[in-house]
Amino acid sequence: SQTIHQWPATLVQPVGSxxxxxxxxxxxxxxxxxxxxxxxxxxxxxxxxxxxxxxxxSEVPQNLSASRPQDRQFILSSKKLLLSDSGFYLCAWxxxxxxEQFFGPGTxxxxx
Amino acid sequence: AQRVTQPEKLLSVFKGAPVELKCNYSYSGSPELFWxxxxxxxxxxxxxxxxxxxxxxxxxxxxxxxxxxxxxxxPFAQEEDSAMYYCALSGRRGSTLGRLYFGRGTQLxxxx
Numbered sequence: 001s002q003t004i005h006q007w008p009a010t011l012v013q014p015v016g017s018x019x020x021x022x023x024x025x026x027x028x029x030x031x032x033x034x035x036x037x038x039x040x041x042x043x044x045x046x047x048x049x050x051x052x053x054x055x056x057x058s059e060v061p062q063n064l065s066a067s068r069p070q071d072r073q074f075i076l077s078s079k080k081l082l083l084s085d086s087g088f089y090l091c092a093w094x095x096x097x098x099x100e101q102f103f104g105p106g107t108x109x110x111x112x
Numbered sequence: 113a114q115r116v117t118q119p120e121k122l123l124s125v126f127k128g129a130p131v132e133l134k135c136n137y138s139y140s141g142s143p144e145l146f147w148x149x150x151x152x153x154x155x156x157x158x159x160x161x162x163x164x165x166x167x168x169x170x171x172x173x174x175x176x177x178x179x180x181x182x183x184x185x186x187p188f189a190q191e192e193d194s195a196m197y198y199c200a201l202s203g204r205r206g207s208t209l210g211r212l213y214f215g216r217g218t219q220l221x222x223x224x
Contacts, residue, residue: 034211034212036214042216043118043198043214043215043216043217044156044198044214044217045214046211046212046213046214049211090156099144099146099161099202099212100146100158100161101158101212102157102158103155103156103157104155105155106155
């Protein structure tokens with residue numbers, strides 16, 4: 001069966017520090033991968049999605065970037081964190097051409 | 113452009129009362145609609161999708177194309193229904209296929 005992992009589960013970082021959040025999927029090949037940010041009262045905002053290795057689409061301009069170095073690995077990064085980057089980050093995957101998405105446990109990021 | 117609106121941020125009902133979580137959408141085409149649910153300390157997960165036309169945990173949702181709505185209903189709410197509910201939309205082709213657009217979510221609380 002397919003599983004999706006995210007780490008770390010929680011992270012506290014100072015303003016200006018770098019960020020790297022990792023997401024991996026098991027049990028499937030060629031998944032579509034997604035990064036969302038969940039902010040209180042603002043719902044789920046799609047940040048990036050990827051349909052294949054090295055293929056990244058950005059939904060909104062921001063301080064973050066994403067990379068997909070391997071088929072089942074999706075990384076969310078920042079060179080210098082801002083206070084506004086605080087939030088709950090969710091990774092998700094879906095089979096190609098299928099609309100149902102499966103979500104990871106999330107990472108709670110606090111920028112101080 | 114696609115948009116999903118959930119007008120109620122918070123909704124409270126008593127156990128045994130009917131509950132309706134509202135969702136309206138805008139999309140220039142034939143969308144696929146979903147309801148996702150996030151229980152406390154659990155992952156975001158799919159509750160139901162309109163093409164399945166099924167009842168999950170007593171919940172149903174009918175797609176009303178005339179009113180562009182996809183309201184979630186349950187005739188008798190239970191305490192275990194307390195959770196955050198997200199309505200989501202996906203296109204059936206082109207650049208919106210496989211991508212989910214979420215509403216801001218409705219936090220449902222069912223009182224004993």
